[in-house]
Amino acid sequence: MPGKPSQEKQVEMGAVENGAGEDLGGLTAEELRQGQEAALALEDMMALSAQTLVQAEVDELYQHVRPLGQGRFGRVLLVTHRQKGTAFALKKLPKASTTLRGFLYEFCVGLSLGSHSAIVAAYGIGVESVDSYSFLTEPVLHGDLIAFIQPKVGLLQPAAQRCAAQLASALEHIHSRGLVYRDLKPENVLVCDPACRWVKLTDFGHTRPRGTLLRLVGPPIPYTAPELCGPPPLPEGLPIQPALDAWALGVLLFCLLTGYFPWDQPLAEADPFYEDYVIWQASGQPQARPQPWLGLTPVADALLWGLLDPHPRRRSPVSSIRGYLGRPWRQRAGEAEEAPQGEKGDPE
Structure with missing residues (x-):
């Protein structure tokens, strides 16, 4: 379950400083310090x-307006403050499936990210009720990105580029804090306006410090990076790196441009589409x-080949998207392909 960091471990500094970094996914001593x-x-x-949680029933403090979202571990409601009338999004997690530590972890990750235009703003108000834990964020009222992606079409190219740029910036901000997001998908991207000009990343229950040792739980999905699908370098698991988010960003970008996944799972022996790639x-x-x-252009190939490099140490960082903005990512009907010259991540 998200938010149980006590069950996970950090790579120990001595292992990296004694030369084991290459065996631990390329983790350097400085990267490890940042995660720790x-x-x-x-x-x-x-x-x-934990000492400042408000002890009260949610309905005593806030008026329920309407649901905003429903997840596996909780739900998000649009509420207003009963005295001031201020609107908030309230994430409510039932105690039956959430520990206090798990709740505090997700709550504090959101707070630790501070202010960023493409990340949902978290407010420092946590509420403990008899049967639930809740916290408040800014309300984002136009749903999530999945509702805007037309099957087998995707988004209009300008909207796809805007989303890509904003999400790359949000992930770069998270990585600068020594964290790895680990849950990039359309359902976790909230849309701020009907034209999909502005999006915000939400839901930080899976976010972990860089270097946290993790194993893949359950079968891989398209967003799962291939390094998580193989045997981990340590018995406890793989030390996570921002390259995991770069892979997921590449898969999401492909979906925005095409309206479908490039593969079902990144395993050549199990998925012919991934093998072909x-x-x-x-x-x-x-x-x-x-x-x-x-239907994609060579410019899009160059970008996606960098983000979707099966080798994490060769994978482009999320910031690489900036070098590809403002140029066509989709072919026009009848348009001849012309490979880009001299770009980072160029397929040639």
């Missing part, structure tokens, strides 16, 4: 937040694109 500092800061914030990328022949990639 983030973990310690979250522990301190959780201890303080790996062979295509290794060939260095952008013209010989597999069927799911028809």
Whole structure:
């Protein structure tokens, strides 16, 4: 369940400093320090937040207006303050499926990210009721991104580029805090306006400090990076890196441009679409694109080949998207392909 960091471990500093970094997914001593500092800061914030929880029933403080979202572990409601009339989004997590530590963890991760235009703003108000824990964030009223993605079409190209730029910026901000988001998907991207000009990342229950050791739980999905699908370098698991988010961003971007996934799971032996992609990328022949990639431009190929490199140490960072904005990512009907020259991540 999200928010149980006590069951996870950080890579120990000595292992990296003694030369084991290459075996631990390329984690450097500085990267490890950043993750450990983030973990310690979250522990301190959780201890303080536990002492300041408001003890009350939600209905005593807030008027329920309408549901905003429903997840596996809780639901989000639009509420107004009964005295001041201020509107909030209230995330409510039942105690039957959420520990106090799990609640405090997600609550404090949101607070630790501070202010960013593409991240839902968290307010420092946590409420403990008889049967639930709740916290408040800014309300985002136009639903999540999945409702805007037209099957087999995706988004209009300008909207896709706007979303990509904003999400890359949000992930870059999270990584600068020593954290890895780990749950990028359309359902966790909230849309602020009907034209999909402004989006915000939400739901930080899976976010973890860099270097946290994790194992894949359950079968892989399209957003799962391939390094999580193989045997981990340590018995406890793989030390997570921002490259996991770069992979998920590449898959999401493909969905925004096409309206479907590039594959079901990143396992060549189990998924022929992924096998075709790996062979295509290794060939260095952008013209010989597999069927799911028809309709994209070589510029999009260059961007996605970087974000979706099966080798995490070669994978482009999320910030690489900035170098591809303002140029076509989709082919026009009858338009001849022309491979981009001299770009980082160029397929050639």
